[in-house]
Amino acid sequence: MQDGTPENSTVKDANDLEYVGKAWQVTYKDVKHAEQRASQAISETIALIHADDTREITLVISGEAGQGLQTIAHILARMFMNGGLHVLAVSEFMSRIRGGSNSVTLRAAHRSVRALNEHIDLCVLLDKKALQRLRGRCAADTILIGDPAIFVDEMGMFPLPLKELSANIGGAMYNNSLVCGYITRLIGWELSHLEIALTRIFTDCDLLAKNCAAARVGWEYGVDNSGRCSIPPCEAKPGSILLDGSQAVALGAVAGGCTFISSYPMSPSTEVLTHLAKLAHAHGIIVEQAEDEISAINMGLGSWYAGGRAMVSTSGGGFDLMAEGLSLCGAIESPMVIHLAQRPGPGTGLPTRTEQADLEIARYSGHGEFPRAILAPGSPEEAFTCTAHAFTMADLSQSPVIILTDQYLLDTLYDLDPFELPDTAPGSRIIATTEDYRRYAPGPDGISPRGIPGLGVGRVCVDSDEHDDEGCITEDFDVRISMVDKRLSKLRLLREDLALPPRLYGPAYFKILIVGWGSTAAVVAEALEQLQPVATSFLHCIQIYPVSKAISDHLHRAKQIIVIENNATGQFARLLKAETGCAVSREWHKYNGLAFSVDEVVELLRQEVEL
Amino acid sequence: MSENSYLRTGCDVAWCPGCGNFGILKIVNETLQEMELDPRQTVVVSGIGQAAKTPQYLNLHFFNGLHGRALPAATAIKATNRNLTVIAESGDGDMYGEGGNHFTHCIRRNPDLTNIVHNNMVYGLTKGQASPTSPHGLVTPLQVDGVILEPFNPIAVAIALDASFVARAYVGHADQTRAILKAAIRHRGYALVDILQPCVTFNKLNTYRWFEEHTTPLAADHDHTDKIQAFARACENDPLRLGIFYQNEKPVFEDQLAAYLDDSRPLFERRVDLNKLAETVRVMG
Ligand SMILES: Cc1ncc(C[n+]2csc(CCOP(=O)(O)OP(=O)(O)O)c2C)c(N)n1
Ligand code: SF4
Numbered sequence: 001m002q003d004g005t006p007e008n009s010t011v012k013d014a015n016d017l018e019y020v021g022k023a024w025q026v027t028y029k030d031v032k033h034a035e036q037r038a039s040q041a042i043s044e045t046i047a048l049i050h051a052d053d054t055r056e057i058t059l060v061i062s063g064e065a066g067q068g069l070q071t072i073a074h075i076l077a078r079m080f081m082n083g084g085l086h087v088l089a090v091s092e093f094m095s096r097i098r099g100g101s102n103s104v105t106l107r108a109a110h111r112s113v114r115a116l117n118e119h120i121d122l123c124v125l126l127d128k129k130a131l132q133r134l135r136g137r138c139a140a141d142t143i144l145i146g147d148p149a150i151f152v153d154e155m156g157m158f159p160l161p162l163k164e165l166s167a168n169i170g171g172a173m174y175n176n177s178l179v180c181g182y183i184t185r186l187i188g189w190e191l192s193h194l195e196i197a198l199t200r201i202f203t204d205c206d207l208l209a210k211n212c213a214a215a216r217v218g219w220e221y222g223v224d225n226s227g228r229c230s231i232p233p234c235e236a237k238p239g240s241i242l243l244d245g246s247q248a249v250a251l252g253a254v255a256g257g258c259t260f261i262s263s264y265p266m267s268p269s270t271e272v273l274t275h276l277a278k279l280a281h282a283h284g285i286i287v288e289q290a291e292d293e294i295s296a297i298n299m300g301l302g303s304w305y306a307g308g309r310a311m312v313s314t315s316g317g318g319f320d321l322m323a324e325g326l327s328l329c330g331a332i333e334s335p336m337v338i339h340l341a342q343r344p345g346p347g348t349g350l351p352t353r354t355e356q357a358d359l360e361i362a363r364y365s366g367h368g369e370f371p372r373a374i375l376a377p378g379s380p381e382e383a384f385t386c387t388a389h390a391f392t393m394a395d396l397s398q399s400p401v402i403i404l405t406d407q408y409l410l411d412t413l414y415d416l417d418p419f420e421l422p423d424t425a426p427g428s429r430i431i432a433t434t435e436d437y438r439r440y441a442p443g444p445d446g447i448s449p450r451g452i453p454g455l456g457v458g459r460v461c462v463d464s465d466e467h468d469d470e471g472c473i474t475e476d477f478d479v480r481i482s483m484v485d486k487r488l489s490k491l492r493l494l495r496e497d498l499a500l501p502p503r504l505y506g507p508a509y510f511k512i513l514i515v516g517w518g519s520t521a522a523v524v525a526e527a528l529e530q531l532q533p534v535a536t537s538f539l540h541c542i543q544i545y546p547v548s549k550a551i552s553d554h555l556h557r558a559k560q561i562i563v564i565e566n567n568a569t570g571q572f573a574r575l576l577k578a579e580t581g582c583a584v585s586r587e588w589h590k591y592n593g594l595a596f597s598v599d600e601v602v603e604l605l606r607q608e609v610e611l
Numbered sequence: 612m613s614e615n616s617y618l619r620t621g622c623d624v625a626w627c628p629g630c631g632n633f634g635i636l637k638i639v640n641e642t643l644q645e646m647e648l649d650p651r652q653t654v655v656v657s658g659i660g661q662a663a664k665t666p667q668y669l670n671l672h673f674f675n676g677l678h679g680r681a682l683p684a685a686t687a688i689k690a691t692n693r694n695l696t697v698i699a700e701s702g703d704g705d706m707y708g709e710g711g712n713h714f715t716h717c718i719r720r721n722p723d724l725t726n727i728v729h730n731n732m733v734y735g736l737t738k739g740q741a742s743p744t745s746p747h748g749l750v751t752p753l754q755v756d757g758v759i760l761e762p763f764n765p766i767a768v769a770i771a772l773d774a775s776f777v778a779r780a781y782v783g784h785a786d787q788t789r790a791i792l793k794a795a796i797r798h799r800g801y802a803l804v805d806i807l808q809p810c811v812t813f814n815k816l817n818t819y820r821w822f823e824e825h826t827t828p829l830a831a832d833h834d835h836t837d838k839i840q841a842f843a844r845a846c847e848n849d850p851l852r853l854g855i856f857y858q859n860e861k862p863v864f865e866d867q868l869a870a871y872l873d874d875s876r877p878l879f880e881r882r883v884d885l886n887k888l889a890e891t892v893r894v895m896g
């Protein structure tokens with residue numbers, strides 16, 4: 001795994017369960033050792049580099065829901081990747097199945113691109129409303145493309161008479177491939193680049209042939225503007241893959257040994273459930289659509305109790321319903337992995353937009369006091385690693401671990417190197433129980449060896465009422481105190497041994513420290529790369545709770561702290577102040593439902609940071 | 612107490628003297644003894660309430676979770692390890708009120724578990740408020756003018772949802788209740804056993820005497836494979852019928868899961884195949 005996480009060291013022999021039982025203490029020490037080493041490395045420092053090859057292109061395709069923008073994005077992203085470019089495809093869409101006005105932005109470049117900027121080079125408008133919404137992002141050199149049948153009086157637009165052209169080849173359903181063909185010509189690429197991408201998207205032979213024909217029509221129509229907005233292809237990197245954040249979370253779950261997921265659909269969390277459903281056969285995972293989120297989390301807890309490795313995927317409203325289950329998780333000391341995909345609230349909010357405003361419910365929801373961890377990945381690689389690691393963290397700390405993502409990260413497509421997989425398959429730290437087994441027997445760091453029913457001869461009793469070490473209900477005041485203390489003492493493991501370190505971008509000696517979490521990482525990193533302000537670094541926090549010593553150390557070394565987050569009130573800033581005592585001098589917020597762009601952060605840096 | 616008792620010794624039982632819960636505990640213990648169920652492979656799952664304390668007094672594995680949420684946990688426990696015998700046991704408020712959504716969907720799911728509901732027609736633990744099964748007009752500290760809502764009929768609802776096993780018993784008839792419980796545990800699929808039970812402290816209407824007078828067994832020739840007949844009997848409110856109303860063999864939830872199609876092992880014995888995962892990443896990307 002990345003970041004020196006202790007993933008590998010937690011694994012036991014897959015089938016030798018007797019061994020697992022006897023070796024509890026020994027292997028536990030081994031694990032601790034490895035984990036201590038991992039947490040000693042404060043964090044990885046990443047130098048900001050100016051890439052030599054700055055050639056890039058940003059193109060936007062805009063239209064109504066149901067016009068297949070996602071398909072165009074997938075086709076073009078794959079074509080760019082196959083053509084040796086790095087690519088990012090960001091979708092913004094309305095909460096409706098038809099109509100409205102949506103867009104996808106593709107940014108392709110010769111160097112790695114992980115964030116969006118505002119400027120558009122090529123803009124394809126499939127409907128009229130789109131132009132008003134996008135005008136602010138278009139400059140004099142932006143090439144606008146539209147059907148003259150729709151844009152009757154629009155001057156200076158490249159005409160692409162879609163209606164007319166597609167009439168001969170089967171109608172509007174081939175518009176997407178036609179548009180892709182036209183774009184391919186404009187950027188000066190051969191049709192074969194596009195055809196390879198189409199082959200991957202359309203598996204049905206007949207459909208493929210028709211789409212290739214449509215692509216050719218578009219490509220040929222673009223003959224006069226061939227290469228008008230060119231970016232040359234180069235040698236493709238073998239093995240590159242194209243995934244979105246949801247897929248990364250789902251694959252991370254499999255890598256973490258997930259065997260059970262129960263959830264209730266809610267944007268933008270649903271895709272993780274859908275992807276795992278597709279993998280259920282191949283990887284032997286139980287996937288169940290629960291009747292509600294309350295059921296989902298209680299199923300998850302039942303599965304862990306019986307030896308499963310369970311996860312739930314939800315969004316703010318569903319997570320609210322899970323609050324009591326989260327508290328039960330704390331009470332019975334069950335491991336649990338919760339994927340919380342943020343969208344703007346309150347209430348139903350903006351169902352298909354992005355925000356980072358659920359940090360505080362992740363941190364505080366659930367009555368009573370019990371430990372938990374919150375991981376906020378900032379890239380698909382981190383989404384994969386965090387999700388896999390969440391299973392280890394949850395299992396070893398017998399606590400809930402929340403993976404906090406957002407719509408932007410989940411729905412964005414990225415080109416990637418294949419994920420680094422663990423060396424050994426992870427498994428649960430469970431023991432074969434003996435006759436005198438006590439589920440809540442005292443142990444190091446508050447951890448009691450975890451038994452499951454049906455493995456060994458002891459009784460495994462868990463109770464949401466306050467209980468003694470055997471799991472029996474008690475109202476003994478001294479037992480109460482010792483049980484509270486036992487549960488809370490597990491927090492040390494999460495804060496230290498199992499903690500994922502933050503990443504520092506920029507010089508190790510800084511005066512100004514910009515602090516962010518989750519999906520803001522790439523945007524801030526790129527803005528800093530552009531401006532290279534003096535003595536300014538960026539700390540990307542991946543584990544946002546409990547706040548690790550590494551984060552606290554960095555904060556204490558800064559003269560000035562700026563916290564950037566995609567919400568209105570500065571939830572992470574508040575948490576950092578409470579946990580570290582450091583003063584935050586400025587906060588950068590955005591809460592219109594969209595993620596920060598590189599240009600916006602560049603502008604903030606120009607205004608507020610000495611360059 | 613006999614040799615192979617499933618009762619836990621030395622615990623401080625929290626029920627009022629004379630409570631119907633004692634009778635149910637005794638019947639459950641005797642049934643398990645007669646069936647010689649392996650205690651190491653048997654899990655009792657409950658919610659919160661007086662009835663839900665039952666697992667505390669049994670010498671079995673238990674998962675005593677949240678009020679109303681026993682069925683989701685029980686479903687997952689069974690699905691995670693199919694070798695376990697799973698019993699979900701709670702009160703009428705817990706199963707039909709707070710957990711009503713889970714009750715209906717658990718029936719649709721049909722996991723192989725036995726759902727015992729201690730039906731005292733009142734909320735015991737919270738001191739006597741109306742439960743979903745409280746009779747119309749019952750006066751309580753909260754329903755001061757008597758219950759206005761129509762009582763929930765779990766038997767009729769379960770049959771309407773085509774539950775695979777539906778029975779009603781009365782704690783005062785120990786022999787019949789044991790026989791029903793045994794059939795329910797043996798039955799493969801979701802089995803509802805609603806056991807009528809007096810709450811001597813808070814329900815002064817539905818007493819032992821009331822249940823004696825207002826219950827009667829299903830006719831000897833009742834055909835429990837006939838859904839329409841079962842539904843008709845379920846709709847009779849006075850007297851309330853006792854016995855197995857409906858039984859209907861059908862595939863159970865966990866056996867149909869993709870995870871068990873090529874691999875019968877319980878989940879705890881499995882490890883992710885990393886080569887396969889590498890291939891999955893490649894194909895997906
Ligand atoms: C979420 C939640 N709401 C309310 C309660 C309080 N509560 C505990 S038991 C109970 C009702 C118990 O009635 P029933 O399920 O019929 O069990 P009985 O005590 O009658 O056996 C209630 C309302 C709770 N524990 N949790
Ligand atoms: S309150 Fe009622 S149900 Fe509860 S123990 Fe007492 S008699 Fe039994």
Ligand SMILES: [Mg+2]
Nearest residue numbers: 702703733735
């Ligand atoms: Mg009751």
